[in-house]
Amino acid sequence: MHFRLDPNTEAYRDEVHAHLEQVLTPEFEERVYRSGVAHDHDFALGLVDKGYFAPNWPEEFGGQNRNAWDDQVLKEQMMLFDAPVYLSETTRMVASIIRHIGTPALQERILAGALRGDVTIALGFSEPECGSDVAAATTRAVREGDTWVINGSKMFTTNGHIADYIFLLARTAPDKPKHKGLTMFLVPCATEGFEAQAVWTLSGERTNITFFSDVRVGDEWRVGDVDGGWQVLGLSLQDEHASGWGPHLARLLQHTESWATTTTLPDGSKPMDNPDVRRRISRAAMENEVSMLLQRRCVWMAEQGQIPIAEGPMSKVFSTEALERASQDIVEMVGPDGLRSYLEPTAPERGRFDHTLRFSLGTTIYAGTSEVQRTIIAQRGLGLPR
Ligand SMILES: Cc1cc2nc3c(=O)[nH]c(=O)nc-3n(C[C@H](O)[C@H](O)[C@H](O)COP(=O)(O)OP(=O)(O)OC[C@H]3O[C@@H](n4cnc5c(N)ncnc54)[C@H](O)[C@@H]3O)c2cc1C
Incomplete structure (x- = not known):
């Protein structure tokens, strides 16, 4: 096992470092901190322009085929500079899942937009009554033909007030054991019945409590199998952990x-x-x-x-x-x-x-x-x- 970076990765790290040094001015840092939001649209577009959104993705999906070390030094530099990347990261995490298991229609709608910086996705897993035991989620999605009707609330939906979509964990089969009755959806935030209310944290960061009141989404917004949400969620939790x-x-x-x-x-x-x-x-x-x-x-x-x-x-x-x-x-x-x-x-x-x-x-x-x-x-x- 060795952790020495090869010269190409070192050069890539230095390139990312120089970009961040240039764009993250003290004025920018102050503006982001005072907003409490770890996202800035122009900064995120700059990352996209530079190819820093998903550099390790294959070229046919808009990436650069970069290796895991390049990806690592990119993440390290973002943290070192405290860059406002949380929404870009959650978007990339979900887009990556869609790249692997999403339907062709969903891939077409989401991947190109995410790679252009036009589509952002926040995570809606935790609820007011469950976070660690996330499989205890009670937000319900009930099927009516080709439509799902969603009711419930999610806690700590960070960036849920500015994202285009929520990657939502919902209960679809209350009669099944708790891990087997969950399904994942991508809920467009512009849908009627969705609401995000601010929750401010100790560090000055804004997160949200989000409400879903008779939110209706078509079955094309389902990610993975019906009642197979736990397996889909596992892909993103592994990334987070x-x-x-x-x-x-x-x-x-x-x-x-x-x-x-x-x-x-x-x-x-x-x-x-x-x-x-x-x-x-x-x-x-x-x-x-x-x-x-x-x-x-x-x-x-x-x-x-x-x-x-x-x-x-x-x-x-x-x-x-x-x-x-x-x-x-x-x-x-x-x-x-x-x-x-x-x-x-x-x-x-x-x-x-x-x-x-x-x-x-x-x-x-x-x-x-x-x-x-x-x-x-x-x-x-x-x-x-x-
Ligand atoms: C700033 C912030 C941003 C967040 N952003 C998001 C987001 O974008 N999307 C999202 O879905 N969630 C988000 N979360 C939620 C986060 O994932 C949860 O807060 C976390 O998983 C803990 O869940 P909880 O708050 O319900 O605490 P609980 O699960 O109620 O835990 C309370 C305490 O009990 C302990 N505990 C719980 N279960 C066990 C166990 N089995 N064994 C031992 N100890 C246990 C915990 O470690 C903790 O100390 C965010 C949270 C914060 C604070």
């Missing part, structure tokens, strides 16, 4: 090192002169290295044709908990100034310490909580009983 968050920690480290070397304390010294500061920064740097290696192990496995069924969750748990630990430790180290608001000009590092701490708390929840990930590692990685 294999995520690594190391680059967010790398960004925090950059700001911490900058603070520690440029701040002058009342006695004339720099924080970096203090052995305790160096020790704390080193600890975060070590955890960052482990996070990156765990994530790259998943990429290496995928490249070998293996599914990182437990290694993905290991990467997710470690990298998000390391981010949380480091954010808390660094705020404590910087002191009360570390809690001054994000983007406040006089706050150290323009308030990145405060923001990363608030942001880090959510990372151990979405895309599968740490407890759920540990259960997967125990059962599917270590073979422990339920």
Whole structure:
């Protein structure tokens, strides 16, 4: 196993880095943060123009046939810059499922639009009463001839207020065991009866609670088999569970090192002169290295044709908990100034310490909580009983 990037991948990483450095200006960053929405239409179109939307897709589907390492360095750069890509990512995730199992008509409608940046898709899995146990979904879809009538609500439908479609998990057979009575749909948000209401999170991000009141969609919007939704959902959850968050920690480290070397304390010294500061920064740097290696192990496995069924969750748990630990430790180290608001000009590092701490708390929840990930590692990685 080796994780060294080949020169082509390094060149690709540098190209992505240069693009992000150019477009993610401080003014842009401020605008995105104040909106609370991790999406910007022009920025997303720029990604499409550059071929960064789905570079690892085959050319016949509009991709560039790039390998898993190129895809990985692209994701790493997006996180390192905290680029507003969440809606692009969920769109790509769903489009990828449609590419594999969607009907030709659905492929034609969605794939070309997604690759042009005209079509966006948000995820509607979690509900007010169930998130981890997502198979307990109660949002109903009832068939009336060639139409489905959908009623229910979804919680944390991030970007549901601006997306074109919701990739919706709905119960179609209440009498069957819970995993066997679910079906996936792509619901056009312009359909009558759909509504998104804002939910604001601790990190300042806007997500939504979405309501489906007698929403009628044709059967052509079904993705996968009737009552086969659990298998379809599995394709996207596997993608989510294999995520690594190391680059967010790398960004925090950059700001911490900058603070520690440029701040002058009342006695004339720099924080970096203090052995305790160096020790704390080193600890975060070590955890960052482990996070990156765990994530790259998943990429290496995928490249070998293996599914990182437990290694993905290991990467997710470690990298998000390391981010949380480091954010808390660094705020404590910087002191009360570390809690001054994000983007406040006089706050150290323009308030990145405060923001990363608030942001880090959510990372151990979405895309599968740490407890759920540990259960997967125990059962599917270590073979422990339920
Ligand atoms: C900012 C944000 C954005 C999100 N975006 C989306 C989105 O776009 N689309 C979407 O569908 N969802 C989204 N989610 C929802 C997210 O996936 C869920 O919050 C998550 O799966 C947890 O579900 P829950 O909130 O219902 O908590 P619960 O499942 O009720 O969990 C509560 C606590 O109990 C623990 N727990 C639950 N079950 C077990 C178990 N079996 N064993 C041990 N411990 C357990 C959990 O780990 C957690 O600590 C988002 C969430 C957040 C916070």
